Amino acid sequence: MARSQGVNQDLSNLLNELWKLDVxxxxxxxxxxxxxQGKAGYVAQGSNDARDSAKLPLFSFVNEAKLRSIKTYNSFMNLLDNYEMSTGSPETVTAEELAEDSNFLDAILQTSVMKRAHEYLVSKHQSPSDLKSFKNQLFDIWFRLYHRERSGGEDSCGFEHVFVGETRDSKELIGFHNWVQFYLQEKLKNVDYKGYKAVGNKNTPDEDDHVLNLQFSWKDLVKPLGTSFIGVSPEFEVAVYTIIFLMSNDKKTSVIVNVDEYQLELVVCRHGHAIGTSYPKLLSNNHQHR
Structure with missing residues (x-):
């Protein structure tokens, strides 16, 4: 599943199946x-100076009661405060945090999305059919700690990087590709949304788009361009990135897919036997109001 310029039709078919299953x-x-609001401006490499083209938050409303009532979101949100923000600071994992990791994996494994992903990975001989062994495999990919920085102890894991976000040398914001974390941090006034980034010849995204290119700062460190799925469940993102990770041994895998009305480039980088980073890039959007 190495990079190709064309659309990967098999993977597109599978991801559309997962999209439909994402209740x-x-x-x-x-x-x-x-x-x-406004279109985000240019930010120079290494700079944390960004023009603010959005005076208001990105999320004007989220039904948090609904989020809390869905097991996968609720167990996901319990994980977001388990990590040190800065790479190079060793992570200490408590028994309680390990239990939270386990609860989250149990919750997503009960969903149709993860059941279908598991079935597919077993058919491709990438995952064990036994559920407990598959859960262990997911734990290793997403939660097993590793060194992102050479100095210090084990300071990072796939889940922390992709879903929570990290800082490097207190100067650079890395990872942070999840909309729930964005919303919660924005509510705490830690995130300042700066505006959207347009794609191709489409100048304005739509407010019901499920994939957006954003510019924002987190505790004053700017992410000049971050793409996030919006509104999708944690199990959908875990399923998509796990499949791409396990179907390729490349250090960086980049694959183009058509999912729903979006053409995306999905990028997954490995860090040994774990995910280093994973994110979508929005290439085009054939938006039709439905």
Missing amino acids: NRLKPGRDYRLGL
């Missing part, structure tokens, strides 16, 4: 509302 995806306009 926990929130509905834009009903479960949450976005205020996209």
Whole structure:
């Protein structure tokens, strides 16, 4: 599954299946509302100086009671405060945090999305059919700690990087590709949304788009361009990135897919036997109001 310029049709078919199975995806306009506001400006490499093209938050409303009532979101949110923000600071994992990791994996493994992903990976001889062994495999990919920085102890894991976000040398914001974390940090006033980034010849995204290119700062460190799925469930993201990770041995895998109305480039980088980073890049959007 190395990089190709063309669309990977097999993977597109599978991801569209997962998309349809994602019953926990929130509905834009009903479960949450976005205020996209202005188009983000250019940020020089290494700079944390960004023009603010959005005076208001990105999320004007999220039905948090609904989030808390869905087991996968609730167990996911319990994990977001388990990590040190800075790489190079060793992570200390408590028994309680390990139990939270386990609860989250148990919750997502009960969903149709992860059941289908598991079935597919077993058929491709990438995952064990036994559920307990598959859960252990997921733990190693997402939660096993490793060294991201050479100095210090084990300071990072796939889950922390992709879903929570990290800082490097207190100067650079890395990872942070999840909309729930974005919303919660924005509510705490730690995240400042700066505006959207347009794609191709489409100048303005739509407020019910499920994939957006964003510019924002987190505790004053700027992410010049971060792409996130919006409204999708944690199990959908874990399923997608796990499949791409296990179907390729490359250090960096980049694959183009058509999912729903979006053409995406999905990028997964490995860090040994774990995920180093994974994120979508929005290439185009054939938006039709439905």
